[in-house]
Amino acid sequence: MYQQKDFVLTIEGLTVSFDGFKAVNDVSLYIEEQEIRVIVGPNGAGKTTVLDLICGRTKATEGSIKFKGKELTKLKEHEIVHAGVGRKFQNPSIYEDLTVFENLELSFPRGKKVWGALTFSRDQEVIDKVNEIASMIFLEDKLDSQAALLSHGQKQWLEIGMLLIQDPELLMLDEPVAGMSVSERKQTAELLQKITKDRSILVIEHDMHFVEEIADKVTVLHQGQVLSEGSMEKVQNDPKVIEVYLGH
Amino acid sequence: MLQSKLRSLTPKNDVISFLILAAILLVALPLLFDIFRLNLIGKYLTFAFVALGLVLSWGLGGILSLGQGIFFGIGGYAMAMFLKLEASSPENTKIQSTPGIPDFMDWNQLTELPWFWEPFHSLGFTIFAIFALPALFAYIIGAAMFKRRVGGVYFAIITQAIAAIMTILVIGQQGYTGGVNGITDLRTLLGWDIRTDSAKYILYFVNSILLLATLVVAQYIRKSKLGRLLVAMRDSEDRVRFSGYDVANFKIFIFCVAGVFSALGGAMFTLQVGFMSPSLIGIVPSIEMVIFAAVGGNLSIFGAVYGALIVNWAKTILSESYPELWLFAMGGLFIAVVLAFPKGLAGIYESYVQPLLNKKFKSTQDK
Numbered sequence: 001m002y003q004q005k006d007f008v009l010t011i012e013g014l015t016v017s018f019d020g021f022k023a024v025n026d027v028s029l030y031i032e033e034q035e036i037r038v039i040v041g042p043n044g045a046g047k048t049t050v051l052d053l054i055c056g057r058t059k060a061t062e063g064s065i066k067f068k069g070k071e072l073t074k075l076k077e078h079e080i081v082h083a084g085v086g087r088k089f090q091n092p093s094i095y096e097d098l099t100v101f102e103n104l105e106l107s108f109p110r111g112k113k114v115w116g117a118l119t120f121s122r123d124q125e126v127i128d129k130v131n132e133i134a135s136m137i138f139l140e141d142k143l144d145s146q147a148a149l150l151s152h153g154q155k156q157w158l159e160i161g162m163l164l165i166q167d168p169e170l171l172m173l174d175e176p177v178a179g180m181s182v183s184e185r186k187q188t189a190e191l192l193q194k195i196t197k198d199r200s201i202l203v204i205e206h207d208m209h210f211v212e213e214i215a216d217k218v219t220v221l222h223q224g225q226v227l228s229e230g231s232m233e234k235v236q237n238d239p240k241v242i243e244v245y246l247g248h
Numbered sequence: 249m250l251q252s253k254l255r256s257l258t259p260k261n262d263v264i265s266f267l268i269l270a271a272i273l274l275v276a277l278p279l280l281f282d283i284f285r286l287n288l289i290g291k292y293l294t295f296a297f298v299a300l301g302l303v304l305s306w307g308l309g310g311i312l313s314l315g316q317g318i319f320f321g322i323g324g325y326a327m328a329m330f331l332k333l334e335a336s337s338p339e340n341t342k343i344q345s346t347p348g349i350p351d352f353m354d355w356n357q358l359t360e361l362p363w364f365w366e367p368f369h370s371l372g373f374t375i376f377a378i379f380a381l382p383a384l385f386a387y388i389i390g391a392a393m394f395k396r397r398v399g400g401v402y403f404a405i406i407t408q409a410i411a412a413i414m415t416i417l418v419i420g421q422q423g424y425t426g427g428v429n430g431i432t433d434l435r436t437l438l439g440w441d442i443r444t445d446s447a448k449y450i451l452y453f454v455n456s457i458l459l460l461a462t463l464v465v466a467q468y469i470r471k472s473k474l475g476r477l478l479v480a481m482r483d484s485e486d487r488v489r490f491s492g493y494d495v496a497n498f499k500i501f502i503f504c505v506a507g508v509f510s511a512l513g514g515a516m517f518t519l520q521v522g523f524m525s526p527s528l529i530g531i532v533p534s535i536e537m538v539i540f541a542a543v544g545g546n547l548s549i550f551g552a553v554y555g556a557l558i559v560n561w562a563k564t565i566l567s568e569s570y571p572e573l574w575l576f577a578m579g580g581l582f583i584a585v586v587l588a589f590p591k592g593l594a595g596i597y598e599s600y601v602q603p604l605l606n607k608k609f610k611s612t613q614d615k
Binding site: 057096111113162 | 483488490498
């Protein structure tokens with residue numbers, strides 16, 4: 001049995017309602033250290049909303065989100081980041097006008113205040129770290145090119161890299177392989193396996209092959225509620241899940 | 249280490265641009281023009297301060313303020329209040345029913361100096377106020393808006409509304425502010441007559457050097473990580489926020505910097521032109537200031553200076569011969585900038601002139 005403290009992220013009774021519509025309804029989730037958890041579910045199931053709630057983009061109506069014992073629902077977005085939660089958006093959000101190097105540099109965990117940003121200097125530590133991350137995300141020879149010129153898949157990697165450089169303990173990825181080619185997907189799966197050594201990862205994904213490849217555990221959301229949870233195999237054979245995906 | 253930092257701060261092109269601009273402002277223009285024209289150029293350059301602030305906040309950070317006249321006015325009025333008090337010594341104003349207060353107060357039946365005028369007896373306080381007041385005011389506006397995530401068009405409209413309110417306030421409180429005429433008949437600065445030709449020469453150079461110094465500050469901000477963050481915020485504000493930055497603070501900061509730059513311009517305007525009035529702080533002048541930055545290229549700090557110079561120059565020429573045409577020309581110019589050359593003069597330079605120059609210099613180097 002797991003003790004409470006073994007969970008990196010503990011979500012209990014999480015509910016958010018938009019004008020009475022409960023987009024997320026009484027969801028509880030427990031994520032362990034170094035776990036890769038995948039959330040799946042049909043469109044409108046509330047997957048992205050769950051991530052929005054964790055990272056503070058949306059405020060919860062009810063319930064609690066505890067990250068390493070710290071309540072996140074009351075923190076501001078940047079404070080949640082400093083607590084150790086990183087989040088990648090569904091559409092790759094990178095800074096198109098800046099170079100790959102500058103994109104990564106801005107996520108380096110130093111000089112996050114106004115004064116710090118004014119006096120920030122690009123020292124060897126920063127350069128080494130950026131190079132290290134760039135080679136992890138397969139972009140080491142693209143450091144000087146403008147981010148707008150990257151392919152869609154490379155942009156996805158860049159955003160993952162921007163998160164890695166912050167060294168978060170919980171990494172949340174919203175559809176990281178959407179729009180990627182088969183070989184890019186494979187590389188991404190390897191990347192996720194590699195980076196999970198030091199952290200937990202929460203992924204939203206539609207691509208079932210990819211889910212099968214990476215997931216330790218799968219949570220199925222449906223209409224804002226947890227429908228099923230467990231190993232991929234267990235979830236796939238759950239009659240409730242089959243009904244939602246194949247029924248009607 | 250320090251050297252490499254300096255190098256990244258000052259790319260070769262920027263150093264050359266800076267030197268060319270300095271030569272134009274400090275050598276070429278004073279040699280080419282008589283003091284009447286030079287004084288006008290000095291006036292145009294005071295708007296370059298505002299345009300420079302707009303390059304940082306609007307071009308870099310995507311924060312379009314249509315109310316920079318507010319800050320221009322704060323700086324201008326602060327300086328004008330100091331000069332007016334000096335011009336209103338009891339000896340100079342002994343024919344008034346209350347000697348020793350500015351003439352317009354006397355005309356409005358005020359019998360003593362309002363409390364907020366008192367500190368402006370001191371030049372030290374006045375200079376402090378020229379920096380502190382716009383920063384404080386910009387901070388209040390910025391904090392109220394950016395902390396609530398008001399941005400874009402809404403921000404532009406609200407700043408415009410504030411500019412309108414300021415104008416109405418200044419015009420309405422005639423006894424305290426000089427009303428629609430503004431504060432006029434300014435004479436001396438610590439006993440030094442600012443209306444003489446020699447004073448105008450000196451003020452022109454002070455103004456130009458101050459502008460060049462402001463350019464250096466702008467370049468530092470642009471090349472710092474904060475500058476890149478502003479660009480990043482323009483591209484993807486959420487990504488910056490979820491990379492652990494309190495986005496509002498950075499917006500407030502750059503808005504304050506833009507405000508202080510504008511106020512510096514306003515103070516130099518008062519010194520060189522000799523008056524300050526509400527016609528320089530309202531909606532129309534505020535929009536004109538945006539046009540200076542847009543014509544120069546809203547991403548280029550040098551473009552801001554040239555934009556302010558050229559548009560104002562055109563304004564003077566046109567209004568001298570066809571005064572009624574100016575507003576149409578201005579509107580046409582703005583449409584042209586937006587539609588035909590969105591990166592302004594700087595964009596034209598970068599895409600046409602610079603490649604030509606590069607080619608030329610390369611070929612001479614090869615020989």
